[in-house]
Amino acid sequence: MRIFTRQRHVNEEALGLHALNDLPESRRERVARHLSGCTHCRGKYREAEELIHILRVAAKRTSLGAVLN
Numbered sequence: 001m002r003i004f005t006r007q008r009h010v011n012e013e014a015l016g017l018h019a020l021n022d023l024p025e026s027r028r029e030r031v032a033r034h035l036s037g038c039t040h041c042r043g044k045y046r047e048a049e050e051l052i053h054i055l056r057v058a059a060k061r062t063s064l065g066a067v068l069n
Contacts, residue, residue, distance in 0.1 A: 003027055010034055010041045012048070019048040 003014040003023075010018075010031050017023045018031045035042050 003031060004034075009038065010044070012044065015041065015045050015048045016052075019045060019052050 003010055005011050014023065014027070014031060018028060018035075021028075023031060035045055
């Protein structure tokens with residue numbers, strides 16, 4: 001999986017996996033370095049974190065809890 005777009009930003013899939021702590025360590029480090037210097041990607045990463053949080057809260061109230069946690 002490619003983690004960067006042609007515009008040299010982290011792609012949305014990689015941002016989501018990073019927010020879920022589900023990227024391999026070598027890619028996590030690359031994404032973390034990029035996020036430290038890119039406000040665009042940091043904003044997208046925060047959006048991914050917020051969405052994951054909302055889904056986890058909703059999942060606790062449904063049968064999806066086991067899938068997302």
